[in-house]
Amino acid sequence: MTEADIGSVYVAPPGFDSVLQAELERLGSAPNAWLGRLALCSAPPVASVWALDVWTAPEVHRIASIGEAAKLLKSRQRNWALVPTGHFRRAALIEERLPPVKAAPLEFPQLAPTSPLGAWTLMEPGLLLFSQSKTSAFPAGEPRFAEDREGPPSRAYLKLWEACTRLGRWPVAGETCLDLGATPGGWTWAIAKLGAAVTAVDRAPLAPSVQSMPGVTFRQESAFGLEPRDEARVDWLFSDVIAYPNRLLALAKRWIAAERVGRIVMSVKFQGETDFEVMEAFAAIPGGRLAHLFHNKHEVTFFWEAP
Ligand SMILES: C[S@@+](CC[C@H](N)C(=O)[O-])C[C@H]1O[C@@H](n2cnc3c(N)ncnc32)[C@H](O)[C@@H]1O
The missing domain is CATH 3.30.2130 (VC0802-like)
Structure with a gap:
């Protein structure tokens, strides 16, 4: 060239x-x-x-x-x-x-x-x-953050910080959030620190230090078992669940169709090959876009905002 x-x-x-x-x-x-x-x-x-x-x-x-x-x-x-x-x-x-x-x-x-x-x-x-x-x-x-090495139980909170910095918005006091696949609790910790109310959902127990933070509620169940139509509307739906990308695509679509969510930030993790077709399906959702964040591993982050 x-x-x-x-x-x-x-x-x-x-x-x-x-x-x-x-x-x-x-x-x-x-x-x-x-x-x-x-x-x-x-x-x-x-x-x-x-x-x-x-x-x-x-x-x-x-x-x-x-x-x-x-x-x-x-x-x-x-x-x-x-x-x-x-x-x-x-x-x-x-x-x-x-x-x-x-x-x-x-x-x-x-x-x-x-x-x-x-x-x-x-x-x-x-x-x-x-x-x-x-x-x-x-x-x-490559955004670099002043890290907190004591509070959060995992380093995954850096992904959430980067996603919110990219959006130029983050949960604030008075807003409600769902954090799916929350354990051990890095994202929930980050959301609760911002002063928002957060319901953490995971099949495995949350770190007790996070569960006891003000504004945190924990539900020990599967994220896929929640029926969005039966849930109260939330301002933010976060998901860091490890699951097949197609299942996550269906999950995001279900929450959007039920009109129970204002914004979505969801990790889409790949095992083995990168699934470009599922990426295209996520990107085709009106109001949605994808990015690979510096703090992502072999995964991309789906962002969605209600019209
Ligand atoms: C990468 S970890 C999440 C890390 C978390 N965001 C943090 O900041 O500490 C993925 C989580 O997905 C959870 N998970 C997998 N399948 C799930 C399901 N069907 N429902 C809820 N959580 C699930 C796992 O138990 C695991 O805790």
Whole structure:
């Protein structure tokens, strides 16, 4: 691929290059080349679920020196995030000459930064690839949070924090939530900390430290046994249940059809192969969309909002 041919660049989540490759092929935008974790495509940007970040206006420039590279980037905008793909020492020397980008971890709940952030890498010692615009507000599409290492019984709460940060909304005092597949209780802990009322549902017992938090109710039963029409309406339906994606699709549709929910945030976990067909079925639900979050494993998160 020649330098002028790069129409879009996709940042693969660590360990999921082959899933991103398969997705881009399905979308008719097969990568022409890979540069580290970056998929380089000649086609214009497409809506990828698996990419953590998409560079939407890539440019390639020959640079004669470190100083020239830094000058060029600075002439375009203030904030730049390096995605290292090689020539690490030289890239670090360019990075040193750029204004520092605020690196403090996010204190959830907090909105994502809004200042423009570009991304760049060195393709060769004398070849700079960059994009002033990209889809994520975070370097490499990786939001980092100030973690709580004592309160939550699992690290899964980071997924919920990331999902809510992406939405720009989170449960607040006075709202009601259902948390399906809640055990050991990381998500329930995060919701209760926000001051919302949460009913946790799981076949296995919740951590006692979470069950005793104000606003938490626990029902030890199967999430699939709940009949939405018999339940009170909730503002948020969260689900981190481990189940076949098709069962989760039916579950989401049942809650939506019953008009018992305002918003849904649901993990869709894959065992073995990534099921692109079920992803398309989720994305086809009016008001729904999917994203692979930085804190997701081999799973995507389904977001839905009532019209
Ligand atoms: C990944 S864990 C959830 C972690 C949780 N979100 C947290 O933050 O700690 C998946 C959970 O799904 C639960 N699960 C699996 N099948 C279920 C079902 N039919 N109904 C309810 N929970 C189920 C499992 O018991 C397990 O606790």
